[in-house]
Amino acid sequence: MIGHELSGRYEIITRIGGGGMALVYKAHDVLLNRKVAVKVLRQQFVHDEEFIRRFRREAQSAAALSHPNVVSIYDVGQEDDTHYIVMEYIEGNNLNEIIKERAPLQAEEAIRVAIQICDALEHAHHNQIIHRDIKPHNILIGKNGRVKVTDFGIARAVTSSTITQTGSMVGSVHYFSPEHAKGSATGEKSDLYSLGIVLYQMVTGKLPFLGESPISIALKHLQEHFAEPKELNPYIPQSVENVILKAMRKNQNERYASASEMLLDLETCLQPERLKEPKIEFSNPDLDETRVMPAIRGSIADTLAGTVVSSKPEKLQTAGADEKDKEPDDRWDSSKLEESPGKRKWVKPVVTVASTLVIIALVYWGAMTVLGWFDIEEVDVPYVVNMTETEARTTLVQAGLKVEEPTMYTDKEGIPKDTVYEQSKANQRVKVGSFIKLYVSTGPKLSQAADYTGKSYEDTVSALVALGVDEDNIDKTPAFSDEAPGTILDQTPKAGEDYDPKKAKFNFTVSQGKETFPMPSLIDKSEAEAVALLQSKGLVINETDIVREASYKEKGTVIAQYPYEPNAEVTKGAAITLTVSSGLPEDALEYTFNIVISPAKAGKSSEIRIVYSDARGQNIEAVKRKIKDTQTFPVKVVLDPNTEAMVTIYRDNEFTDTFSKTYDEVKSGAESTPETIPGDEEPPPDQPALTEENPTDGNTTTNNQQ
Structure with missing residues (x-):
């Protein structure tokens, strides 16, 4: 298929x-x-x-x-x-697997599952459909926690033709309602009884009724009381136990009237005010517990009886018949008794009594012997799933049971090697010496890691996902290398190692190319400084990579870098080309301003700052100095055709004066004459000095006015 x-x-x-x-x-x-x-x-x-x-x-x-x-x-x-x-298709597990693995479940989880089952039943009942086989095997739980009810194979529509239908027993006897076990009509309340058992099993990890045969379990549903949930798990809130007790009443009239009513009880049973509510009480004992079991009708009687034919009565009857037909070997001759009537009158009664006692003793011994053959002590089958095979065998032997050979060994995903994942007769009571079949995991089916070094990381991820590896379990560690970006440099697990595709975690060291760093700025550095910096960064610069051209920058100064601009990402080993100034262009002119500057006040210091603008740039600082007497400051400027050079003087952080020369003026041979910035003159002896109170006498002029 x-x-x-x-x-x-x-x-x-x-x-x-x-x-x-x-x-x-x-x-x-x-x-x-x-x-x-x-x-x-x-x-x-x-x-x-x-x-x-x-x-x-x-x-x-x-x-x-x-x-x-x-x-x-x-x-x-x-x-x-x-x-x-x-x-x-539901990706996940059925509830039976979850119960086997983790039961007893927390009350919150069990109620969450039960609410969703009950919600599904309410919808089915509203559509006149009775499920009739609610059990953990038919409850699927997706990875997102969503509960799905499945297997409506024996569901019945509630119609006039099915309400009275009897005599057909189909489904799982551990989850039968009493009326189902009797072969009577099953309705909505039968589904609620089965849901009660499912909830019972979730919170206790056990089934309420166990037996050696279907008929013995069916009879327990009809006649016996189960161990109440809190006896098996005292941590169950009373409100949760109350839901189970009401759902599992043998008398249908005392169960929930509908799935809607049970759903409401489930949705509120974990509210804080209900957790310690009183234990539920019923007005009458559960009637079916003490009622004489009615005749089991129809095919159920044939079905159940066929599975539990007891050999005890037949063998006992045979043993009794053998003894009854047996005649004594020693028979007394009555004529002999008559020969000595006085002497042997007591013999016949004694012999009769003795023979009778012997026969009774033999019959009793035979009966007890035969009974002993069959009256073997019963034990509960230990639950050995999730144990190692050795632990499971030891546990079963200690319980007086035997392991059926051969043990079944199977690849099982999610189950560790040598761990029991299934057993026969779980949660049953059997005779001492009974055989238990074990199913043992040989571990998940393993794959062998290929050698992925030198291959593309993206292609490798796709290949592993196709093999069943979860993409979330594939990580990469970036590293600089000479390999192309995206190339795998190293891997874990190593090539040839076995791994479980469902659980394995892969880590790849992946090339992100050569190491990069921001390109340093070389502009305005000297040629020697630029070359030294490039070499320290692992970059390549050869003499043939240095281009020299005229510029207004100082000779030997870097004026351009190629192909990487400052701060661009560059890798080690990259070749760099520099353009270095070879001096001024042929048509450039040089001119020197000679500027004579005096302090603002004679005898007091002033801070002098001179900036210039010429063919080399704007607002270039030439001088910044403090003076106490008159000094001359030469300022050399460079001019290119159709430009003008300008010098600006600041004294004590205040603008003082500006001087300029055009290219044509310098070219015409204008000489460099001194430019003077005088200070304030000392006031006459009979004239008060300027103070903050007397800042001016109205006759003083500024240097600019002069």
């Missing part, structure tokens, strides 16, 4: 489950490009009209429902002798 494209649309990928009636496969819907689950009727039933009818009824029942907690039906069809149903 695997690899087959059903009806030209559903490509069968792998088997994911199955039951007595059908097998379930994971498939790909090539038309809608999505994963689906395909349930296929087993081949032995393809000519059985009853199974085909039941199989089709499952599709009809589930297709009539549209609810987030019910598995959706997409399609139903037949290809030759293959009958199939296409349904929603």
